[in-house]
Amino acid sequence: xxxxxxxxxxxxxxEWRVEIRSKIKTxxxxxxxxxxxxxxxxxxxxxxxxxxxxxxxxxxxxxEAQRCIDCVKPTCVEGCxxxxxxxxxxxxxxxxxxxxSAKILKETNALPxxxxxxxxxxxxxxxxxxxxxxxxxxxxxxGNLERFVADYExxxxxxxxxxxxxxNGIKVAAIGSGPSGLSFAGDMIKMGYDVTVFEALHEIGxxxxxxxxxxxxxxxxxxxxxxxxxxxxxxxxxxxxxxxTATIDDLKxxxxxxxxIGSGAGLPNFMNIPGENYxxxxxxxxYLTRVNLMKAADPEYDTPVISGNNVAVIGGGNTAxxxxxxxxxxxxERAMIIYRRSIEEMPARDEEIKHAQEEGIEFLNLNSPIEYxxxxxxxxxxxxxxxxxxxxxxDSGRRRPVPIKGSEYFIDVDTVIVxxxxxxNPLIPKSIKELDVSSWGTIKVNKDSLQSSVSDIxxxxxxxxxxxxxxxxxxxxxxxxxxxxxxxxxKVRNIISLVKEFKTIGDILDFATK
Amino acid sequence: xxxxxxKEYFSDNVVKLVIEAPExxxxxxxxxxxxxxVGTKGERIPxxxxxxxxxxxxxxxxxxxxGVSSIKLVNLEVGDYITDVVxxxxxxxxIEKAGTVLASGGGVGVAPLLxxxxxxxxxxxxxxxxxxxxxxxxxxxxxxxxxxxxxxxxMTDDGSYGKKGLVxxxxxxxxxxxxxxxAVTVGxxxxxxxxxxxxxxxxxxxxxxxxxxxxxxxxxxxxxxxTVGGRTRFVCVDGPEFDAxxxxxxxxxxxxxxxxxxxxxxYENYLSKYRKx
Ligand SMILES: Cc1cc2nc3c(=O)[nH]c(=O)nc-3n(C[C@H](O)[C@H](O)[C@H](O)COP(=O)(O)OP(=O)(O)OC[C@H]3O[C@@H](n4cnc5c(N)ncnc54)[C@H](O)[C@@H]3O)c2cc1C
Ligand SMILES: Cc1cc2nc3c(=O)[nH]c(=O)nc-3n(C[C@H](O)[C@H](O)[C@H](O)COP(=O)(O)OP(=O)(O)OC[C@H]3O[C@@H](n4cnc5c(N)ncnc54)[C@H](O)[C@@H]3O)c2cc1C
Ligand code: SF4
Ligand code: FES
Numbered sequence: 178x179x180x181x182x183x184x185x186x187x188x189x190x191x192e193w194r195v196e197i198r199s200k201i202k203t204x205x206x207x208x209x210x211x212x213x214x215x216x217x218x219x220x221x222x223x224x225x226x227x228x229x230x231x232x233x234x235x236x237x238x239x240x241e242a243q244r245c246i247d248c249v250k251p252t253c254v255e256g257c258x259x260x261x262x263x264x265x266x267x268x269x270x271x272x273x274x275x276x277x278s279a280k281i282l283k284e285t286n287a288l289p290x291x292x293x294x295x296x297x298x299x300x301x302x303x304x305x306x307x308x309x310x311x312x313x314x315x316x317x318x319x320g321n322l323e324r325f326v327a328d329y330e331x332x333x334x335x336x337x338x339x340x341x342x343x344x345n346g347i348k349v350a351a352i353g354s355g356p357s358g359l360s361f362a363g364d365m366i367k368m369g370y371d372v373t374v375f376e377a378l379h380e381i382g383x384x385x386x387x388x389x390x391x392x393x394x395x396x397x398x399x400x401x402x403x404x405x406x407x408x409x410x411x412x413x414x415x416x417x418x419x420x421x422t423a424t425i426d427d428l429k430x431x432x433x434x435x436x437x438i439g440s441g442a443g444l445p446n447f448m449n450i451p452g453e454n455y456x457x458x459x460x461x462x463x464y465l466t467r468v469n470l471m472k473a474a475d476p477e478y479d480t481p482v483i484s485g486n487n488v489a490v491i492g493g494g495n496t497a498x499x500x501x502x503x504x505x506x507x508x509x510e511r512a513m514i515i516y517r518r519s520i521e522e523m524p525a526r527d528e529e530i531k532h533a534q535e536e537g538i539e540f541l542n543l544n545s546p547i548e549y550x551x552x553x554x555x556x557x558x559x560x561x562x563x564x565x566x567x568x569x570x571x572d573s574g575r576r577r578p579v580p581i582k583g584s585e586y587f588i589d590v591d592t593v594i595v596x597x598x599x600x601x602n603p604l605i606p607k608s609i610k611e612l613d614v615s616s617w618g619t620i621k622v623n624k625d626s627l628q629s630s631v632s633d634i635x636x637x638x639x640x641x642x643x644x645x646x647x648x649x650x651x652x653x654x655x656x657x658x659x660x661x662x663x664x665x666x667x668k669v670r671n672i673i674s675l676v677k678e679f680k681t682i683g684d685i686l687d688f689a690t691k
Numbered sequence: 692x693x694x695x696x697x698k699e700y701f702s703d704n705v706v707k708l709v710i711e712a713p714e715x716x717x718x719x720x721x722x723x724x725x726x727x728x729v730g731t732k733g734e735r736i737p738x739x740x741x742x743x744x745x746x747x748x749x750x751x752x753x754x755x756x757x758g759v760s761s762i763k764l765v766n767l768e769v770g771d772y773i774t775d776v777v778x779x780x781x782x783x784x785x786i787e788k789a790g791t792v793l794a795s796g797g798g799v800g801v802a803p804l805l806x807x808x809x810x811x812x813x814x815x816x817x818x819x820x821x822x823x824x825x826x827x828x829x830x831x832x833x834x835x836x837x838x839x840x841x842x843x844x845x846m847t848d849d850g851s852y853g854k855k856g857l858v859x860x861x862x863x864x865x866x867x868x869x870x871x872x873x874a875v876t877v878g879x880x881x882x883x884x885x886x887x888x889x890x891x892x893x894x895x896x897x898x899x900x901x902x903x904x905x906x907x908x909x910x911x912x913x914x915x916x917x918t919v920g921g922r923t924r925f926v927c928v929d930g931p932e933f934d935a936x937x938x939x940x941x942x943x944x945x946x947x948x949x950x951x952x953x954x955x956x957x958y959e960n961y962l963s964k965y966r967k968x
């Protein structure tokens with residue numbers, strides 16, 4: 178940390194930084210009000226898939242950038258899981274050098290347009306910002322600025338394609354094309370490796386494509402990032418399930434030297450309450466996959482989806498919010514969140530909760546389903562719900578919900594979306610016997626190198642962390658790339674030193690056959 | 692993109708396709724299936740791998756026209772490409788030497804049954820197979836099934852071929868005649884339900900291969916879930932074969948009909964758009 182602080186300090190002393198800082202007095206900066214993100218009208222957007230946040234205009238971005246006082250000790254950076262040089266990229270906005278600013282972001286963040294949209298900044302950089310911590314004022318809108326810069330670069334048509342070192346011919350593979358796999362691939366290709374990304378589904382992007390809806394993260398934006406990787410030389414293989422289509426051992430025989438597993442936490446949890454398998458009850462994964470990946474709501478596409486009038490979504494995370502807001506857009510009259518704790522304990526992003534409320538989503542907090550009922554065709558038509566109250570705090574520090582006896586009541590529903598968490602996908606762990614796996618099913622890794630119990634297999638993202646975030650997954654991909662590079666280089670050095678010991682051609686042949 | 696290299700009609704509605712898929716051909720075993728998609732707007736549908744040729748890198752599937760997706764597939768010709776093919780999915784059938792195996796297949800269920808019968812025969816079992824369909828034209832793969840069965844009994848609802856009556860009638864005759872160590876059944880859910888009820892009466896362990904609706908086929912969505920022995924299981928990763936005596940077939944039947952309305956509408960739209968079936 179100290180070294181990073183040193184570095185940040187030195188950067189801060191560059192001439193241009195000193196000059197831009199001196200343009201406006203700190204006192205004037207801190208008296209500026211935070212700009213709200215311009216948003217689409219709730220009554221328009223809850224009937225369409227247009228992106229809710231419209232992005233800042235150039236003047237707005239410069240204004241917001243001026244609020245940042247370019248602290249001596251930028252605490253925001255400590256709040257960023259990948260340590261973006263936040264004040265530097267913000268000051269480049271203030272000077273109007275947006276493309277330069279984009280470069281700074283990309284030094285540490287492979288997917289700024291994505292992170293600018295989906296990162297929970299309110300509990301990361303914006304929470305540790307000087308404004309929040311010391312002034313008790315709304316923080317600098319770091320996330321909105323990040324998004325502005327990434328969008329500016331994309332729309333400018335001048336996206337910089339990073340430089341690539343000369344090819345070293347060493348084949349490595351990423352398993353899974355979510356944010357962890359993509360960022361791993363980006364870093365490895367830059368270092369000269371021959372990189373292949375294997376993806377089980379027919380589309381690249383992982384949760385960014387099949388999970389997070391269009392109105393929060395348009396697919397086009399993800400596609401631009403993928404296209405850049407493609408141009409840099411990353412090979413993408415879809416419809417390929419590692420562990421099924423071919424095993425890691427098969428791939429080794431094809432010449433792959435090392436692997437990064439970023440296969441995500443894709444298995445949906447259910448509550449195992451009576452009636453949960455009635456028709457019309459979905460996991461959020463199924464519901465969102467049908468709508469986002471398979472485009473079920475578009476009559477031009479073949480995949481169907483049941484989109485009822487009375488939709489209940491069980492849960493309080495981002496996935497629950499995405500599902501309930503999707504249901505509203507598919508025409509639900511009543512789209513409800515049913516969550517067993519209070520709104521304060523909801524794990525979803527503040528922004529998502531706010532947007533959902535504006536769009537007319539009903540929040541039934543301190544409620545928990547206990548049974549579903551169906552008509553004669555097995556279609557869900559009613560659910561029994563129990564009211565809860567908050568008791569003592571549990572291990573997570575959140576107050577435990579306690580059922581209130583005799584408070585059960587019924588709600589009419591025709592669609593239910595169960596969104597109570599996910600578990601790691603066991604497909605890969607099951608296919609590699611020597612791999613150490615925790616009792617939760619996550620892959621165990623060394624936390625500094627992300628190397629697993631099998632030395633040429635690294636892992637990161639949700640398969641290691643359980644359900645986490647895009648930025649953490651991305652950071653893992655980068656960390657694993659650095660560690661794998663080191664690991665391979667060392668291996669190569671060992672082989673070279675071995676070869677040097679050889680005295681005769683016979684020795685070499687002998688070694689080669691081994 | 693996977694190329695179709697051979698196509699053969701078994702009847703107006705049942706077609707065999709041979710598809711280039713070298714990796715799948717290499718890794719598949721009896722009981723595995725694939726998921727495929729025709730066109731970028733297509734739906735993902737599961738189909739059993741009936742056979743493979745590792746030398747030519749091909750797999751064989753047999754499809755029955757049911758609705759829009761299967762019709763789109765059947766309308767493809769040799770040389771055309773299937774947009775996406777992924778697999779092999781599911782668990783391979785647990786093949787053992789049980790003694791006498793009584794297999795039953797109904798309708799297009801005979802296709803998934805074929806590799807299973809083949810594997811049991813090759814493992815040294817005596818295999819008796821009962822094939823059932825509504826009428827003579829709907830009996831498929833009889834010859835191929837005969838290749839791997841010691842005896843084949845044909846049942847049709849209307850008596851137009853073999854014996855008249857339901858599959859259970861044919862099965863019960865065999866059960867009354869000799870000792871059966873294991874039963875295997877693949878077909879419409881309703882048929883498997885009654886086969887299960889029958890073999891339960893005689894205490895014969897029975898495997899049923901379930902054909903639930905699927906999306907991803909990797910355990911990610913839960914579309915394929917069924918209740919087996921009171922527990923929710925995912926057919927794509929925990930199956931597709933389960934103990935027929937434990938499966939809640941009524942639940943499975945209602946889940947199979949989840950999209951009936953949408954499917955019918957899609958079918959009408961498709962017909963009016965292409966006027967070609
Ligand atoms: C609906 C939803 C909303 C979310 N919203 C937010 C948000 O607002 N902000 C935020 O920070 N985070 C959010 N998250 C969480 C975030 O998306 C994840 O933490 C992140 O995507 C994890 O990335 P990953 O690379 O580990 O895996 P994933 O994105 O899960 O990708 C894994 C990929 O691996 C593939 N795969 C799996 N097994 C195999 C195999 N054997 N062979 C080949 N491929 C395989 C899968 O098909 C998948 O495409 C959300 C998640 C969901 C579901
Ligand atoms: C593991 C597995 C293996 C299968 N193997 C084969 C096979 O080898 N050959 C083959 O022809 N079919 C097989 N099926 C069934 C096949 O997937 C369906 O017939 C197909 O998805 C129907 O799609 P459609 O759009 O043509 O019809 P739809 O329009 O979707 O449906 C038309 C009719 O078919 C019924 N239906 C829908 N989905 C299914 C289903 N999954 N199973 C049975 N009925 C369904 C509907 O209730 C409706 O009545 C298999 C299914 C599974 C899960
Ligand atoms: S803590 Fe806030 S004000 Fe200080 S440099 Fe970071 S963003 Fe700017
Ligand atoms: S098909 Fe999605 S979990 Fe089985």
